[in-house]
Amino acid sequence: MNKTNNIRVRIAPSPTGFFHIGTARTALFNWLFARKHGGAFIVRIEDTDRERSKAEFEVDITESLEWLGLVPDEFYRQSERTEIYKKYLEKLLKERKAFYCAHSIEELEQESERQKKAGQVPCHLCDDRDARITEGIIRFKNNETDAIIIGDLIRGEIRFDPRLIGDFALARNLEEPLYNFANTVDDREMDMSHVIRGEDHISNTPKQILVGRALGFTQPRWTHVPLLLGSDRSKLSKRHGALAVREYRAQGYLPEAMLNFVALLGWHPPAGKRGEREREVFSRDELIELFSLERIQKAGAIAEMQKLDWFNREYLKKLSDKEFIDRAAPFISSPEGKRVPKELLPIFKKRITRLSDVDQEIRSIINLSDYEAGVLLKGDREGAHVCMIIDTILNILSRIDPQKFSGVTAREALDPLVKKEGIGSVLWPLRASLSGKEVSIGPFELVDILEKDEVVRRLIVARNKL
């Protein structure tokens, strides 16, 4: 397909764990950049480590991306490209830019220990580099002495001393390439214009530049985005709690909320007018419109999940009742939840953080747990009076035909009493009796969910507490 320009970007996840929010953000930045410039967004599964790569994780990556709406234009798997790597490996070997190293892992570990003790960077300058053996692993013959300069689009020039890198590993053998090599080959083969990846890769970049030079590749533009951090400011990892996108999906976070949340972690659109409330809720299209690499932050960002909760509530509130029902219904799993007509679900729309909260709420309404009489008397209510009110409510509601019993008919029937006693004096005891809680959905919404017999039963229970 002909593109109007040659912007091509990718994410290169390894299927060794579930797709997590850090990867989601890197994916989003790449995707936004591609969409903004009419370029291509590519997903490349880096599964060269056969031991640790699992099909299950690859499925999770593709499903999570699809859920977020970050659908790739092209998709590759490194395990299917062995011949390509082999070709380049043979070329490097033939040109003596790479060599076989027969040192054992134990030998290398000892060397590394020695170097660390001597206060040096552990790096292996191999004495096999000109030995012309054909056993062991394949290493890059690093003869570079001039500083390697990364022209990073966010950080400017970053300089590395290549003598500190040593003869780094390229492949276990001709059939088993390693990260720095396979990654470099693919970025060229797939014609990547930019490499937008996490800051934790900065120290890999000089190695990849070296490989690229040896192979005569043109370099992509490097862009290292800051890391997502846990609350202790260290790189986000499992010990910081839920990370996998699938977990948030399962709890009923909306993909648009998730996207909006991660977009604003380390990136921000240009300032609005001074003094004006600055908007933070942006649609996908708005993000594409506003996005630019230059506005990505340099410092790492702590992923504070309270903000995600807020975004989710915002997006939930914006849903129409019909959309809300469609989205919430799959999260209704309990028998209690299934008894409630779907049309009533929007009652919870402005009260929940995640879609899975609806089921929880319904269960706690239907399974009334015991409560203190104080709940009925909150706000200096007089016991005898509340008791009288409940009796009166009981009387009025009992007379409603069970067939016609609903929030609407209950409201009509109680209207005279409400007018006489005041809204709070009637509705608080009613609501508290039906929910057993100080905080709940409204009294007539409760009436809608509960059968007449149950409403009557709960009112009697309440009265007997007083």
Place this chain on the structure above:
RNA sequence: GGCCCCAUCGUCUAAUGGUUAGGACAACGCUCUUUCAAGGCGUAAAUACGGGUUCGAUUCCCGUUGGGGCCGCCA
């Protein structure tokens, strides 16, 4: 330890030499209200420190301190 990166409210950030240093989340308060939530209004809260440059530094330079990342036959 070596190399590299970074530094504005608790958190995410705005302000690219001139602002009463702005907004959002969270917190707290008030208001609305039958409660809670939602909504509205408001309060508290930051330029890490020290030197320069400049008429003037959040902003530019240097240093210090602090934090982080990487140092694999993982990616």
